[in-house]
Amino acid sequence: MAKTRLMMLGPPGAGKGTQAQRLSDHLNVPQISTGDMLRNARRSGSELGLKAAAFMDAGDLVPDDVVIGLVAERLKESDAENGFILDGFPRTVEQAEALEAMGVKLEAVVNIVVSEDEVIRRLGGRLSCPNCGASFHSEFQPPKVEGICDECGSPLMRREDDRPEAIRGRLVAYNAKTQPLVEYYRQVGVLREIDGVGSPDHVYERLLKAID
Ligand SMILES: [Zn+2]
Numbered sequence: 170m171a172k173t174r175l176m177m178l179g180p181p182g183a184g185k186g187t188q189a190q191r192l193s194d195h196l197n198v199p200q201i202s203t204g205d206m207l208r209n210a211r212r213s214g215s216e217l218g219l220k221a222a223a224f225m226d227a228g229d230l231v232p233d234d235v236v237i238g239l240v241a242e243r244l245k246e247s248d249a250e251n252g253f254i255l256d257g258f259p260r261t262v263e264q265a266e267a268l269e270a271m272g273v274k275l276e277a278v279v280n281i282v283v284s285e286d287e288v289i290r291r292l293g294g295r296l297s298c299p300n301c302g303a304s305f306h307s308e309f310q311p312p313k314v315e316g317i318c319d320e321c322g323s324p325l326m327r328r329e330d331d332r333p334e335a336i337r338g339r340l341v342a343y344n345a346k347t348q349p350l351v352e353y354y355r356q357v358g359v360l361r362e363i364d365g366v367g368s369p370d371h372v373y374e375r376l377l378k379a380i381d
Pocket residue numbers: 298299300301302303318319320321322323
């Protein structure tokens with residue numbers, strides 16, 4: 170039987186969101202991202218939810234214990250009874266330990282492995298139209314005329330943080346934060362590493378095998 174209490178890891182550009190969404194539909198378990206959860210916290214009306222909202226309203230980072238409490242509340246909801254896919258949480262070893270201390274045991278932590286060069290190729294090729302918002306990719310989805318929007322004829326732009334130096338910086342930050350977590354889950358024995366190179370269909374096949 171496929172494992173259903175999962176967490177996804179992977180650098181920007183690894184296709185983590187796409188894969189998690191697909192898996193969520195397939196397993197019929199919710200994909201739980203910290204961002205969505207915090208945005209919904211206020212609506213939940215719970216004591217913790219309101220506490221989180223107060224931090225966000227003040228422009229402050231929501232402290233670990235509040236985030237962890239919210240995750241625990243979210244995992245008790247009926248749609249998560251048969252499993253869940255955590256996305257963006259835990260972020261640190263401390264959060265991972267706290268999650269475990271609350272009795273939440275992950276069955277598999279899937280790390281989508283993609284080389285730095287491949288991430289730069291994927292993110293660095295993204296182009297968008299500042300006029301109509303259409304998006305292109307210099308390699309995977311090139312516009313008919315180089316540098317020009319198919320839809321409206323405006324010159325295409327590359328986002329500042331998609332420039333190679335910026336991408337390298339984002340990867341350094343990601344690795345520094347995530348590596349201890351990877352090691353933690355390796356020791357726990359639930360880490361599954363899959364090759365993120367290839368078409369989304371191929372990566373998804375590997376993902377299904379990894380959680381089987
Ligand atoms: Zn356009």
